[in-house]
Amino acid sequence: MKSVFDYERRELTDALKPAPAYRASQIFKSVYQRWIADFDAMTDLPKSARAELASVWNVRLPEARRRFESVDGTRRYLISLADGEPAETVFIPEARRNTICVSSQVGCALGCTFCLTGKLGLLRHLSAGEIVSQVLVAQRDNLSMDRRNDFNIVLMGMGEPLHNYDNVMKAVRILHDEHGLNISMNRITLSTAGMLPGLERLAVEPDIPNLAISLTGATNAKRNELMPINRKYPIEQLLETVRQFPLKRRQRVTFEYVLLKGVTDSPEDAMNLARLLRGLRSKVNLIPLNEAEDLDYERPPDEAVERFQNILLGQNISAFVRKNRGNDISAACGQLRANDPLPPSAALPLEGGVNASQARPSLPLRGGEPPKAAGGQNSAIRHPSHLL
Structure with missing residues (x-):
């Protein structure tokens, strides 16, 4: 079919x-x-x-085999794909407009040291339909028909969107189609760790979503340590590409910066970041680390976060501290595919036309040649060294 x-x-x-x-x-x-x-x-x-x-x-959506609900209202979904692997999706309720965070891959090849998803390696790309389906599952489980478009979409789940460029952009076009969901490009944000070939392709697309750059380090030394992709595409090349990126009037590039205690949270780090972004139409989302047992980093204290933000503001850099959402269900930034934090009996049944299948344990990553992704792409990359 x-x-x-x-x-x-x-x-x-x-x-x-x-x-x-x-x-x-x-x-x-x-x-x-x-x-x-x-x-x-x-x-x-x-x-x-x-x-x-x-x-x-x-025309039937895939089943959401599990749903976890946070005390803050955030919902995390494990959506069953045709080969049994899960796509992870997060619905974040907000007073003004909700957010649906979708994955572009099963796992991730980039190996960022502060991200649990990166520890998995990459199993395969998601097809355009598997990306689109995540949005629809979360939409229909959380919104009524009369508020069906009351959400933004962020490509910030599992995976590097520009590593799966063709399928991601195809999904974006489907979501944007006036006869489909008709989601404005202004309400779709694509986040990348800095894959320059994909970023250069994105810059010449006829319709471009909002751009977010996962930076987490304002020098090559820091970024090389934290984000191995920087060894291939160093920070100077990344920033030069961003400076040439086409922006609409009043549009800004978002830079995401994870604050790690004693690593990226010092006043010197803040000044380096301010110098790096000077003259760019940008804003900074500061993300205090979402701690996990398998990560070798700690969240900085609130006073360090506030100090960092104030230094940026003092340098005329727009800076916001992102609220941690869904920590208790492993739905926060950098936590996807970490584990199933709740026993199967605690997973809530789904309503609104999306049926949950019986809970099953997540499948382990297999060795050897990974299967082709739905959509015909073969993902042979499982570790960041293949990109470098």
Whole structure:
């Protein structure tokens, strides 16, 4: 069966020929705007067409096999993929607008030393449909139909989005399609650790989401230690590429900076960061480390966080301290795929049309040749050394 979620509307139009061109738009509206998961319910289609489509195409979302709920309202989902691997997705409720954080890969190849996901290596890329489906599962489990578009999307879950460039950008276009979710590019943010070839490709796209750079170190010495990708693409090259990145009026690049006690939180670190970003249309999100047993770093005290922020503000750098959300369910920044912190009996049943399957343990990473990702890409990279 082919998944509709893997197809852009123009691709679906071609795949459905000789059906009329508007057939793809009808299906997109039914699936993305009316939440229909069965061709029989698409009453705007001829009955004969419904039966034929149902024999070839799938419009049902993957199952969320587990859902964890934080005391702060954050929800973390393990969504079952066709090969049994989970895609991790986080829904973060906010007063003004909610946020859905989606993964672009199973695991990550970059090996950032302060991130639990990076310790896993990379198993495979996610297909465009597997990325899109994460948004839909979280949307339908948390929002009513009349508020179905009340959310932003951030590509900040498991994986490096620019390492899976083609599938990620295809997913972004599907989410942006006016006959689909119709999410503005201003409400989609792509975060990268600094893969320059992908960043250069992104700069010439006709439609570009917001850009966030995971920096966590204002010198090559610090960044080489914390983020091995910096050895391939050093900080000077990264910043020069960002300076040339096209920005709309009033748009800024976000720099994410993880504060590690005694490593990246000193006044000298703050001044180095301020000098690095001077003249850039940017803002800084300061992220106090989300501590975990498997990480060799500690969260700095609140006074150190405040001091760091004040130094940046004093240098006319916009700086905000990101609130830690979902720590108790391993949903916070850098914690995805760390573990299943709750026993199966504590995982909540899903409502709103998304059914949870019986809880199963997460599959271990396998050695040898990884399987092809849905969508046909073969991910042979499992460790950051393959990128360097």
